[in-house]
Amino acid sequence: MERIPILKMGEFLLITIQVDMHDRLAMTLQNDVTDMIVKTHARGVMIDISMLDVVDSFIGRMLGSIASMSRILDAETVVVGMQPAVAITLVELGLSLTGVRTALNVDKGMELLRSSIERKEANGAVVRD
Amino acid sequence: MPLSATESVPIRSSEDVVRMRQWVRARAMGIGFNLVEQTKIVTAASELARNILEHGGGEGHVQLDLVTNNFRTGLRLTFEDKGPGIADIEQALKDGFTSGSGLGLGLGGSKRLVNEFEIASRPGEGTRIAITRWK
Numbered sequence: 588m589e590r591i592p593i594l595k596m597g598e599f600l601l602i603t604i605q606v607d608m609h610d611r612l613a614m615t616l617q618n619d620v621t622d623m624i625v626k627t628h629a630r631g632v633m634i635d636i637s638m639l640d641v642v643d644s645f646i647g648r649m650l651g652s653i654a655s656m657s658r659i660l661d662a663e664t665v666v667v668g669m670q671p672a673v674a675i676t677l678v679e680l681g682l683s684l685t686g687v688r689t690a691l692n693v694d695k696g697m698e699l700l701r702s703s704i705e706r707k708e709a710n711g712a713v714v715r716d
Numbered sequence: 717m718p719l720s721a722t723e724s725v726p727i728r729s730s731e732d733v734v735r736m737r738q739w740v741r742a743r744a745m746g747i748g749f750n751l752v753e754q755t756k757i758v759t760a761a762s763e764l765a766r767n768i769l770e771h772g773g774g775e776g777h778v779q780l781d782l783v784t785n786n787f788r789t790g791l792r793l794t795f796e797d798k799g800p801g802i803a804d805i806e807q808a809l810k811d812g813f814t815s816g817s818g819l820g821l822g823l824g825g826s827k828r829l830v831n832e833f834e835i836a837s838r839p840g841e842g843t844r845i846a847i848t849r850w851k
Contacts, residue, residue: 607734607737607738609731609733609734610730611730640741640755641741641758641759641762644766645762670755671752673755675755675756676755676756676759679756680759680763680826680828681828682825
């Protein structure tokens with residue numbers, strides 16, 4: 588079955604979306620991400636969308652769902668690499684990606700994940716083994 | 717005024733939506749739309765094609781016309797379904813209004829992404845939406 592690969596990098600998961608998303612692929616990805624968070628105890632999820640030349644409200648909704656599900660499983664999500672034309676279009680479409688953190692590229696996304704996890708731990712959140 | 721032969725594709729599944737996006741992108745590129753213009757029309761098309769799946773009885777088609785007036789060329793896309801139709805078009809165009817599971821951005825949002833937006837719908841008979849983006 589066609590699916591989007593999820594790479595484990597230390598305590599983070601890295602997902603690079605390189606194909607045009609359709610419903611089934613999006614659903615499979617949501618399931619796979621949540622399974623992987625539980626299985627690997629990942630603290631952060633990075634979704635690279637630099638290859639996507641269109642983000643419509645369906646894909647926006649999927650990114651939002653992944654971020655919400657991950658948060659409930661105590662993992663932070665950051666979406667990186669959005670193309671400028673996609674950002675311009677999203678704003679006009681009226682999609683603000685509420686609840687989804689973004690960063691310009693993978694490096695900045697990694698920094699964002701690290702700092703938000705450190706902050707969480709400093710605030711006395713339960714540290715998992 | 718259509719410049720060249722009209723083309724049409726069916727919309728029956730989300731795979732069809734993906735294919736339609738690639739088709740619209742290729743035509744938009746073909747008439748010289750820049751990247752932002754391409755992205756806007758493709759995104760609007762994606763929203764409206766998805767609308768056919770979610771609200772238009774799950775089946776319809778998209779027609780593509782290259783259009784021209786005295787000054788410029790453009791792309792017109794017409795989305796047609798034989799679904800339940802829209803009772804209150806004004807309400808349906810408002811952001812946040814949805815009768816399905818979406819975010820309710822489809823109609824109002826795609827209207828903002830194009831230059832012209834026409835909608836005709838009769839309850840019980842279906843919906844036809846035509847969008848045009850000029851170069």
